[in-house]
Amino acid sequence: MKRSTHLWLWPAPAVLLIDQMSKLVLVRSMAPHEAVNVIPGLFDLVHVRNRGMAFGIFNDAGSGFAPLFLILSTLGVAAVIIFWIWKSREKDSITAFGLSLILGGAMGNLVDRIRVGEVIDFLDFYVGSYHWPAFNVADSAITVGTLWVAIRLFRRADKQG
DSSP: OOHHHHHHHSHHHHHHHHHHHHHHHHHHHSOTTOEEEEETTTEEEEEEEESSSGGGTTTTOOSSHHHHHHHHHHHHHHHHHHHHHHHHTTTOHHHHHHHHHHHHHHHHHHHHHHHHSSEEEEEEEEETTEEOOOBOHHHHHHHHHHHHHHHHHHHHHHHHO
16 A cells, blocks of 8 residues: 555544544533533533534424435535545645544534434633634534635646636
8 A cells, every 4th residue: 555545544534433432521521501611701611412514504304304405415415425435546645634633523413413313512712702612623623624626726727727
């Protein structure tokens, strides 16, 4: 296995493991809707659940089509990402690294949806009364991976243009 192979291979399982372990610790140590102030005026650990997508989209959808749609959509996106990683891993392992972060995050939230029917969030950043929606390790990996890939693609476009 080439050294660059590890760049795209390890992030997804690492993110999945860290995400699930952090949620397990949270669920075992905090009741739902409990909050612990860590940095006054800036950061709390919270135990919240999200049945929907990012920022609570579909959160009030209840049972029915929305949960199945979210699971199937995640599986579809994961398939596209795996294909993209597979095609780019040899010639662009740096982009594949970002894709692997996204894949690991998607899988972390998918495990929650399948296992408990909703995503467990626990990181709550805010300034005064302005709160960013609570998120988790998987969400962080998706965000970092997306920015990583976007920057990589913009740089490539600049070099070609």
